[in-house]
Amino acid sequence: MRSDLPEWRRLEAHARDFQNTKIKDLFNNDPVRFDHFTAACGPILIDFSKQLMNETTRDNLLKLAEACDLENWRERMFTGDAINVTEERAVLHTALRTKNKTPVLVDDKDIIPSIKAAQEKMETFCRDFDKSDRFNHVVNIGIGGSDLGANVVCEALTPYINRKKTYHFVSNIDATDLMEALRDVDPEKTLFIITSKTFTTQETLTNACTARDWLREKLGRNDVSEHFIAATQNVEKAVDFGISEENIFPIWDWVGGRYSLWSAVGISIALAIGYDNYTALLDGAYTMDKHFREAPLAENLPVILGLIGVWNRNFLHYDALSIVPYNQYMTFLPFYMQQLDMESNGKSVDRQGRRVNYNTGPIILGDVGTNAQHAYFQLLHQGTSPMPCDIIMCAKSHNDIGDHHVKLLANALAQTKAMMEGQDHEDPNKVFDGNRPTNTLVLDELTPHTLGMLLSLYEHKIFVQGVIWNINSFDQCGVELGKVLAKDIIRDLGLDDMQTDSSTKGLLKHIKSVNTNI
Numbered sequence: 001m002r003s004d005l006p007e008w009r010r011l012e013a014h015a016r017d018f019q020n021t022k023i024k025d026l027f028n029n030d031p032v033r034f035d036h037f038t039a040a041c042g043p044i045l046i047d048f049s050k051q052l053m054n055e056t057t058r059d060n061l062l063k064l065a066e067a068c069d070l071e072n073w074r075e076r077m078f079t080g081d082a083i084n085v086t087e088e089r090a091v092l093h094t095a096l097r098t099k100n101k102t103p104v105l106v107d108d109k110d111i112i113p114s115i116k117a118a119q120e121k122m123e124t125f126c127r128d129f130d131k132s133d134r135f136n137h138v139v140n141i142g143i144g145g146s147d148l149g150a151n152v153v154c155e156a157l158t159p160y161i162n163r164k165k166t167y168h169f170v171s172n173i174d175a176t177d178l179m180e181a182l183r184d185v186d187p188e189k190t191l192f193i194i195t196s197k198t199f200t201t202q203e204t205l206t207n208a209c210t211a212r213d214w215l216r217e218k219l220g221r222n223d224v225s226e227h228f229i230a231a232t233q234n235v236e237k238a239v240d241f242g243i244s245e246e247n248i249f250p251i252w253d254w255v256g257g258r259y260s261l262w263s264a265v266g267i268s269i270a271l272a273i274g275y276d277n278y279t280a281l282l283d284g285a286y287t288m289d290k291h292f293r294e295a296p297l298a299e300n301l302p303v304i305l306g307l308i309g310v311w312n313r314n315f316l317h318y319d320a321l322s323i324v325p326y327n328q329y330m331t332f333l334p335f336y337m338q339q340l341d342m343e344s345n346g347k348s349v350d351r352q353g354r355r356v357n358y359n360t361g362p363i364i365l366g367d368v369g370t371n372a373q374h375a376y377f378q379l380l381h382q383g384t385s386p387m388p389c390d391i392i393m394c395a396k397s398h399n400d401i402g403d404h405h406v407k408l409l410a411n412a413l414a415q416t417k418a419m420m421e422g423q424d425h426e427d428p429n430k431v432f433d434g435n436r437p438t439n440t441l442v443l444d445e446l447t448p449h450t451l452g453m454l455l456s457l458y459e460h461k462i463f464v465q466g467v468i469w470n471i472n473s474f475d476q477c478g479v480e481l482g483k484v485l486a487k488d489i490i491r492d493l494g495l496d497d498m499q500t501d502s503s504t505k506g507l508l509k510h511i512k513s514v515n516t517n518i
């Protein structure tokens with residue numbers, strides 16, 4: 001077990017030394033703390049000086065990373081080793097954004113040519129789409145990794161979007177999601193993208209079928225295949241659905257759902273922001289990949305963020321991490337991060353199948369700043385379950401009007417200061433304990449390139465933590481049980497029965513029946 005490593009035990013002992021330490025005192029004792037506890041990669045800088053840690057902590061964490069063979073695991077990921085052991089797959093989303101000409105092998109086959117071919121097909125489609133006004137509305141139907149990544153990027157890159165067309169994301173099986181998206185679109189000019197790696201996901205297929213019925217009814221014809229394209233690994237099922245093979249964009253089993261926005265799953269992004277901007281997004285991710293692969297561990301942003309997270313989770317015993325972008329365009333980032341982190345590292349069993357005796361992935365929650373301040377920050381400042389925060393800021397704003405941006409940044413800085421310093425007061429209601437750790441991430445500006453870097457940074461951070469915890473960050477067995485039970489319930493209760501009685505009483509009858517049918 002990782003917790004048996006001498007490096008782990010050393011960190012446990014070291015954490016006890018911090019019981020009475022205040023972060024602000026670390027600053028008082030070290031005038032160059034800020035310089036020693038910041039790291040940068042091009043347009044992204046991380047200030048981690050407001051963590052409850054010192055140089056010895058950093059050294060001890062780096063030794064833990066070495067003891068866990070981090071560099072070797074990193075290389076195994078980049079070179080296509082089947083490190084997703086439960087699914088017996090390589091983990092190669094990084095190959096989708098590589099500029100490296102050297103072959104990347106899966107089962108002894110170089111996958112770079114197939115990536116290039118798929119990207120060329122996507123590029124042709126996107127450039128044609130741009131030039132023509134055959135379709136003016138795009139509706140992406142997908143869920144989880146087939147929705148969140150593309151959705152967060154399209155929202156974040158709104159300033160780059162072709163506004164002559166509209167873009168919608170439908171994920172929920174609640175028909176409201178689809179119906180609201182279709183409310184204002186012109187059926188004749190609507191293109192649906194069915195995005196599903198497996199093409200078996202209940203929510204996506206239900207929405208896809210309803211969209212197809214809606215279109216048939218609106219257009220008064222049965223053949224609506226021209227309006228559908230797909231991003232999937234399951235070509236056969238997509239063809240069965242009625243999508244012509246030339247409109248199917250391939251993905252591969254070595255791209256995990258939550259890591260798939262870099263594949264054809266990102267076609268909705270490329271349609272919205274144009275193929276050149278999409279390429280810049282991939283290039284940004286590649287820049288961070290290269291940094292992660294080559295920079296010394298002590299200067300390596302994903303390694304630093306990952307190890308700080310381990311320190312807070314396992315040695316200072318925080319349960320959660322709040323991610324707060326101070327940028328309205330990044331409103332969806334916390335949702336995306338929830339899946340990325342919690343589906344990857346929400347595990348209790350290590351790679352050897354043993355139940356771990358230490359904590360793994362934290363609870364992720366977040367909201368955009370400043371809104372978060374007026375919602376859940378009360379608990380962060382004065383609650384009994386405080387949590388560290390990643391505060392993300394952009395130096396430049398896309399909407400630099402009046403003093404808005406300065407006030408936005410001042411608020412972000414104020415929060416990190418309040419969390420660190422706290423406040424003494426004779427009135428106990430006004431006491432802030434402070435000593436809450438924060439990271440401050442600074443981007444020059446929110447562009448396709450910096451966004452690509454940021455997302456790749458968090459992907460690799462999560463990978464680093466998975467290595468330290470000795471868990472497989474690339475499967476998601478925990479989401480399967482509910483899917484099976486939902487199908488069982490429909491089978492047992494009968495779809496027709498459930499549909500005919502839509503009263504509260506009827507629903508209570510179903511709840512009771514499910515509860516007692518154990």
Ligand code: F6P
Pocket residue numbers: 143144145146195196197198199200201204257258343476479
């Ligand atoms: O239920 C979780 C999950 O398997 C995710 O990992 C995945 O991103 C999502 O469902 C959607 O899966 P698919 O792309 O196969 O529809």
